[in-house]
Amino acid sequence: MGTFPFQKTLDEFHLEEQQSLSQKQLNHLRELTWIEQLYNIILLGPPGIGKTHLSVGLGLEAINQGHKVMFITMGELVHALKTQEISRKAQTKMKRIRTADLVIIDDLMFMAMDQHEANLFFHLINDLYNRSSIILTSNKAPKEWGELLGDPAITTAILDRLIHRAEVIHLNGDSYRMKHRATIFTEKV
Ligand code: ADP
Ligand code: MG
Numbered sequence: 001m002g003t004f005p006f007q008k009t010l011d012e013f014h015l016e017e018q019q020s021l022s023q024k025q026l027n028h029l030r031e032l033t034w035i036e037q038l039y040n041i042i043l044l045g046p047p048g049i050g051k052t053h054l055s056v057g058l059g060l061e062a063i064n065q066g067h068k069v070m071f072i073t074m075g076e077l078v079h080a081l082k083t084q085e086i087s088r089k090a091q092t093k094m095k096r097i098r099t100a101d102l103v104i105i106d107d108l109m110f111m112a113m114d115q116h117e118a119n120l121f122f123h124l125i126n127d128l129y130n131r132s133s134i135i136l137t138s139n140k141a142p143k144e145w146g147e148l149l150g151d152p153a154i155t156t157a158i159l160d161r162l163i164h165r166a167e168v169i170h171l172n173g174d175s176y177r178m179k180h181r182a183t184i185f186t187e188k189v
Pocket of ligand 1: 018176
């Protein structure tokens with residue numbers, strides 16, 4: 001289960017690089033009691049800050065503890081929602097999402113959705129609301145989600161359900177990718 005974009009564990013996450021998350025908080029997340037309590041985790045912050053890494057790490061931890069985990073990007077999710085009636089593959093994917101204990105939706109709202117897409121997304125969130133936990137990652141603040149979802153009523157309904165039982169974590173600082181990027185130039189000054 002899973003289909004993670006990469007396999008990176010929580011042990012590989014360097015907390016000293018990420019001031020906005022404490023060891024205590026990470027330990028708490030790692031215990032995964034929030035999955036039993038149907039809490040959602042919302043990971044916000046600019047690109048390259050470690051949102052996907054943390055979500056994968058938590059997903060791997062959840063699998064180790066026997067949970068059913070499904071990882072999907074928002075782009076793939078919208079595509080699967082729209083094609084589930086006509087595509088067996090999309091249908092299987094959606095079934096796995098609907099039966100998972102933890103659904104990781106990566107890169108929420110990077111693209112504007114039309115009314116039909118926003119509706120399909122709302123229905124999924126509503127279905128998951130009382131049966132599973134969701135980890136969402138986004139580089140947009142929830143107050144900006146409305147613009148991308150279009151309809152204010154749907155946005156409010158989605159946000160209500162997502163935020164009702166949720167821990168919102170704002171990651172900040174410099175991009176880890178930028179700081180640790182490989183260079184083709186030698187370090188000579
Ligand atoms: P985001 O999803 O926020 O854009 P990623 O999680 O994809 O960022 O992180 C970009 C790269 O930097 C990944 O290879 C990730 O493993 C690494 N990375 C980011 N933050 C950390 C960190 N605190 N410790 C170790 N690696 C990190
Ligand atoms: Mg990411």
